[in-house]
Amino acid sequence: MSAVAATAITAAALLAAGGVPLAYRATLQRRRAAEARIDTPNKIVEGRYVTAGGVEQWLQIRGEDRANPVLLVVHGGPGSPYSVFTPALREWERYFTVVQWDRRGAGRTLRRNGFHPEEMSFDRMVEDGIEVAEFLRGHLGQEKVTLFAGSMGTIVGLPMVQRRPDLFRAYVGTDFYVNMVENERIGRQETLERLRAANHRKGVAALEALDPDPRTWDVKAWGTRMQWSMSTDPTTGNDALKRLFSLLLTKPDYSLADVAAWLKGFNKTRDTMFEQFMRFDARALGLRYEVPFFLFQGASDVVTLTGPAVEFFGEVRAPEKELVLIEGASHFAAFSQPAAFLDALRKVKC
Secondary structure, three states: OOOOOOOOOOOOHHHHOOOOOOHHHHHHHHHHHHHHHOOOOOOEEEEEEEOOEEEEEEEEEEEEOOOOOOOEEEEEOOOOOHHHHHHHHHHHOOOOOOOOOOOOOOOHHHHOOOOOOOOOHHHHHHHHHHHHHHHHHHHHOOOOOOOOOOOOOHHHHHHHHOOOOOEEEEEEEEEEOOEHHHHHHHHHHHHHHHHHHOOOOHHHHHHHHHOOOOHHOOOHHHHHHHHHHHHHHOOOOOHHHHHHHHHHHOOOOOOOHHHHHHHHHHHHHHHHHHHHHHOOOOHHHHOOOOOEEEEEEEEOOOOOOHHHHHHHHOOOEEEOOEEEOOOOOOOOOOHHHHHHHHHHHHHHOO
């Protein structure tokens, strides 16, 4: 998840946005658990903590066959674990062992350890991720894993495969960030144009009040851009966010305390790391990759803009690379169009 607004997301807001009456929550959780059930002989269904960077970090590991390739999911946010989308990815678990990792400051890792602002750096998370990948190789008996990074997971995933290409079969990016300042500058302008075309005076006033140069923004200004960009998304509107909230509230293994920890991690991680992620420039990392490089991007992403992502992909040098634009998808392409995304994953043999 990239952002909803700079204001805190609360449990009350989650209930309203997700459209899930609290009294009906337990019924929906049981239904989700039944839908997620895996009964195959060589299955793996685990939830566990592993130590990375001296911190116990949560992993959800699911798949129908332990012999399948491992897909390590590096979530966005930067504090929004993607395990909430497990129901959308159930078919993926036929072909991959899908590993959802809650980074420090997020989800169940936050609940276990608390939130420590002094530890919140992307470089530290890159090192954590390398330790997680090393653990998975041994635990699952696989020589290499495929890294799947979404949205602000880009900032963690790209350096991981550059520093330790020996650990990874491939890099798969989606909702791809290239240069944050340029992304926000163009995103503000494109959103403003949509609002003007719709004669939406409130939205126009909100975005006109933002400096055209995102380097001057604070987290509230950035949240304003995100809020209006997503609400005016011509492809999905706010449907993806509504589904996320519903899935978060009804995740079968989540207590309300887990839901609260997820929300806390989203808010605090975003606020704490704002200046860091606004400095991100993928080109500064270099354009040479020693692993196959795949970009599966929503064809019309209004958050992590498709045009800059495609341009960057053209500059990448890798032993193998492929670009797939997911039609009918904006941000959250993997979760709004999971079947099309899975087709791409299987065709390139990640």
